Amino acid sequence: MKDKIFGVLQRVGRSFMLPIAILPVAGLLLGLGGSFTNETMLKTYGLMKIMGPGTVLNLILQVMSAAGNIIFTNLPVIFAMGVAIGMAKKEKEVAALASVISFFIMHASIGALITANGGADAMLEGAVADVCGITSLQMGVFGGIIVGLGVAALHNRFYKIELPQVLSFFGGTRFVPIISGLVYVGVGILMFFVWPVIQSGIYHIGDLVLKSGYAGTWVYGFMERLLIPFGLHHVFYLPFWQTGVGGTLEVAGKTIEGAQNIFFAQLADPSVKHFAVSATRFMSGKFPLMIFGLPGAALAMYKTAKPEKKKAVAGLLLSAALTSMLTGITEPLEFTFLFVAPVLYGIHCVFAGLAYMLMHVFKVGVGMTFSGGLIDMFLFGILQGNEKTNWIWIVIVGVGYFIVYYFLFSFLIKKMDLKTPGRDDVEEVKLYTRADVNARKEGAAANPEDAVSEGILVGLGGKKNISDVDCCATRLRCTVYKPELVQDSILKATGASGVVHKGNGVQIIYGPKVTVIKSNFEDYLETAPDEEIVPQAEEVAVTKEENTTAENETKEVKETIIVSSPITGLAADLSTAPDEGFAGRMMGDGAVVTPENAQIVAPEDGEVVFVFDTKHAIGFLTDSGLSLLLHIGIDTVSLNGEGFQVFVENGQKVKKGEKLMEIDIDFLKAHAPSLCSPVLCTELEDSDKVRLLAEGEIKAGEPLFAIDRY
Amino acid sequence: MKEFMYTVKDEQGIHARPAGMLAKEAKKYESKITIYKDEKSAEVTRLMALMALGIKCGQEVRVTAEGPDEEAAADGIKAFLEANL
Numbered sequence: 081m082k083d084k085i086f087g088v089l090q091r092v093g094r095s096f097m098l099p100i101a102i103l104p105v106a107g108l109l110l111g112l113g114g115s116f117t118n119e120t121m122l123k124t125y126g127l128m129k130i131m132g133p134g135t136v137l138n139l140i141l142q143v144m145s146a147a148g149n150i151i152f153t154n155l156p157v158i159f160a161m162g163v164a165i166g167m168a169k170k171e172k173e174v175a176a177l178a179s180v181i182s183f184f185i186m187h188a189s190i191g192a193l194i195t196a197n198g199g200a201d202a203m204l205e206g207a208v209a210d211v212c213g214i215t216s217l218q219m220g221v222f223g224g225i226i227v228g229l230g231v232a233a234l235h236n237r238f239y240k241i242e243l244p245q246v247l248s249f250f251g252g253t254r255f256v257p258i259i260s261g262l263v264y265v266g267v268g269i270l271m272f273f274v275w276p277v278i279q280s281g282i283y284h285i286g287d288l289v290l291k292s293g294y295a296g297t298w299v300y301g302f303m304e305r306l307l308i309p310f311g312l313h314h315v316f317y318l319p320f321w322q323t324g325v326g327g328t329l330e331v332a333g334k335t336i337e338g339a340q341n342i343f344f345a346q347l348a349d350p351s352v353k354h355f356a357v358s359a360t361r362f363m364s365g366k367f368p369l370m371i372f373g374l375p376g377a378a379l380a381m382y383k384t385a386k387p388e389k390k391k392a393v394a395g396l397l398l399s400a401a402l403t404s405m406l407t408g409i410t411e412p413l414e415f416t417f418l419f420v421a422p423v424l425y426g427i428h429c430v431f432a433g434l435a436y437m438l439m440h441v442f443k444v445g446v447g448m449t450f451s452g453g454l455i456d457m458f459l460f461g462i463l464q465g466n467e468k469t470n471w472i473w474i475v476i477v478g479v480g481y482f483i484v485y486y487f488l489f490s491f492l493i494k495k496m497d498l499k500t501p502g503r504d505d506v507e508e509v510k511l512y513t514r515a516d517v518n519a520r521k522e523g524a525a526a527n528p529e530d531a532v533s534e535g536i537l538v539g540l541g542g543k544k545n546i547s548d549v550d551c552c553a554t555r556l557r558c559t560v561y562k563p564e565l566v567q568d569s570i571l572k573a574t575g576a577s578g579v580v581h582k583g584n585g586v587q588i589i590y591g592p593k594v595t596v597i598k599s600n601f602e603d604y605l606e607t608a609p610d611e612e613i614v615p616q617a618e619e620v621a622v623t624k625e626e627n628t629t630a631e632n633e634t635k636e637v638k639e640t641i642i643v644s645s646p647i648t649g650l651a652a653d654l655s656t657a658p659d660e661g662f663a664g665r666m667m668g669d670g671a672v673v674t675p676e677n678a679q680i681v682a683p684e685d686g687e688v689v690f691v692f693d694t695k696h697a698i699g700f701l702t703d704s705g706l707s708l709l710l711h712i713g714i715d716t717v718s719l720n721g722e723g724f725q726v727f728v729e730n731g732q733k734v735k736k737g738e739k740l741m742e743i744d745i746d747f748l749k750a751h752a753p754s755l756c757s758p759v760l761c762t763e764l765e766d767s768d769k770v771r772l773l774a775e776g777e778i779k780a781g782e783p784l785f786a787i788d789r790y
Numbered sequence: 791m792k793e794f795m796y797t798v799k800d801e802q803g804i805h806a807r808p809a810g811m812l813a814k815e816a817k818k819y820e821s822k823i824t825i826y827k828d829e830k831s832a833e834v835t836r837l838m839a840l841m842a843l844g845i846k847c848g849q850e851v852r853v854t855a856e857g858p859d860e861e862a863a864a865d866g867i868k869a870f871l872e873a874n875l
Contacts, residue, residue, distance in 0.1 A: 659807075661810055666807075666810040666811065666814060667806055667810035689838060690842040690844060692805060693846065694805065697805070707837070707838040717802045717805045717806070730842075763836065763837060
């Protein structure tokens with residue numbers, strides 16, 4: 081059970097990576113735009129003339145701020161979609177649509193109840209927010225997550241539902257948005273009653289904070305961080321920043337309420353000797369945390385990522401860490417570990433409280449416009465001078481935070497094997513062998529849906545012959561490569577009332593239940609042998625499938641041979657080659673690399689067996705005994721050698737990395753259908769399995785694929 | 791053993807794709823099918839060796855088939871060559 085929950089959390093975390101990728105950019109836009117358009121700040125530094133309202137610079141910054149802000153404002157709905165897409169097993173686009181519909185319906189239901197009960201004024205300050213134009217409860221990202229998770233669960237349960245014939249148009253995937261929408265009317269009503277109770281509880285914790293000095297400051301920092309994922313932090317900190325809850329002070333003859341208001345009033349008052357710590361204790365703690373602590377955590381996550389994934393996570397972590405440091409926007413970084421490793425977030429909250437408390441103890445008086453990044457620290461700390469702010473303590477405490485975060489995170493990630501980015505179990509692309517295919521065939525007819533799917537597959541001439549599958553209200557619409565392989569009689573035997581041919585298109589008429597048939601057929605296709613079914617012709621079928629469960633690997637790998645890339649460029653699965661012959665593995669199995677560098681080098685130590693007269697391909701025999709074909713580009717045979725310069729001859733022995741040829745990338749791009757270059761092993765045993773080791777950027781000499789011998 | 795002569799008519803000779811197709815065709819038969827060009831030869835199912843022959847347009851090759859279904863194999867390969875190369 082515990083493992084199951086953990087597994088689900090891990091999937092939720094992984095589904096977050098898609099929306100999280102946009103956050104650093106949005107954060108930078110908002111952070112830069114927001115800080116430099118704050119009028120109090122501009123007045124204080126006499127920048128009104130250069131970048132005050134009405135100037136071109138101000139306009140640009142306003143646009144940046146708005147563009148970044150819209151992402152953060154709509155994070156809940158973005159996460160609702162992200163989670164639904166990540167958690168849905170199949171037909172993910174339907175789950176995405178259903179989640180948006182449900183999100184709107186839930187908030188509209190809440191909104192209607194709020195209006196009926198006296199409107200927003202009857203609620204706590206900060207309890208109500210504008211959610212995509214709906215006046216609803218402020219539920220933050222949590223609101224999006226409950227929609228995403230719930231819709232995905234409903235989707236996985238119902239996307240194949242079969243309804244009675246009369247209603248069957250609404251069956252299958254079409255049923256998902258309907259049921260989700262109805263369920264979330266109920267959830268919305270429920271939330272209207274439950275959520276305010278939680279909110280008012282949090283409001284009362286505010287009282288506690290005020291009455292308990294340093295400990296209270298710790299509680300404030302701890303709670304503020306802890307509430308972020310639930311969107312409840314606004315209810316909590318806004319009163320401190322903006323109302324009398326955060327204290328009152330007389331500044332330049334006026335009584336000012338609220339911590340942030342006090343700070344900015346003092347900023348404008350030249351007679352202030354030291355900023356009121358009683359106000360800044362609700363702000364300064366963010367600085368050591370965001371400028372030093374979190375980047376330390378990012379470094380720890382980078383260092384503990386699997387070696388082959390380091391490059392991929394470096395981009396995400398570096399940009400997220402920079403955003404946190406510069407602007408104090410921490411969500412991009414915090415969300416990378418919040419869901420996959422809640423325990424880290426818990427520790428992070430404890431340290432957040434401690435940071436606020438230490439700042440309070442050391443009388444640091446640095447305020448902020450909205451968060452604690454370098455920009456705000458520079459403007460409101462360093463520029464004000466240490467006399468007035470004690471800002472130097474931010475750096476002293478901060479350095480300690482960086483070290484503690486780095487070592488603590490590294491230790492915990494390794495010790496508990498937490499699945500932070502770059503550490504999750506690899507979803508490998510595996511290849512089926514003949515044995516797997518046969519096993520599949522034997523087990524296939526076990527249930528009736530598969531029998532129908534199998535019939536369709538055979539009737540359409542095998543998986544290899546199918547280019548795509550779709551459906552309209554009553555027909556399964558397929559496109560095939562060779563219409564002559566389609567056998568109407570078999571298709572009709574699967575329950576079809578008719579078959580229509582139009583060129584390469586085949587329409588099989590089933591009636592309204594077709595959506596269910598389509599879903600089942602797509603499932604079946606995924607694992608079906610990739611072959612062409614022609615009467616009496618059986619062939620070795622290899623098909624790839626994402627390996628989610630433990631493979632039925634009863635046999636042990638006797639030997640694994642690694643083949644490195646001869647090319648610097650972008651690696652991909654062989655099936656993506658824009659050429660039927662290569663993609664269908666007719667010439668052998670391996671991978672494709674699209675060159676970005678003109679040099680083609682020896683992938684391993686070995687011998688050049690032959691170079692085609694047209695120079696577009698090289699046959700290579702590795703010292704480990706593998707026959708490789710390096711085929712540069714698609715249909716490049718017709719260029720008669722133009723664009724290629726070869727440096728080796730038949731029979732020449734070469735070392736890994738030695739230059740074999742140089743290509744004219746621009747020329748080939750202009751004259752060949754594709755630069756995509758298959759790197760294949762031409763002679764494999766039936767029991768050999770090829771495993772892709774790299775996808776995306778690859779450098780010559782880095783591992784490209786492996787051959788497992790059984 | 792059955793054998794026949796064939797002159798390659800395809801402009802680009804036996805490069806990667808036709809070699810792949812030819813090797814696949816040859817695997818349909820039990821007989822050992824060998825292709826001879828000048829003094830060099832290659833078993834047709836051995837893709838690497840086949841490509842290494844570097845057979846070009848206009849060149850004449852000798853094809854042999856030896857085994858239980860050699861008759862069918864020779865005919866089949868000949869038909870394949872005529873249709874594709």
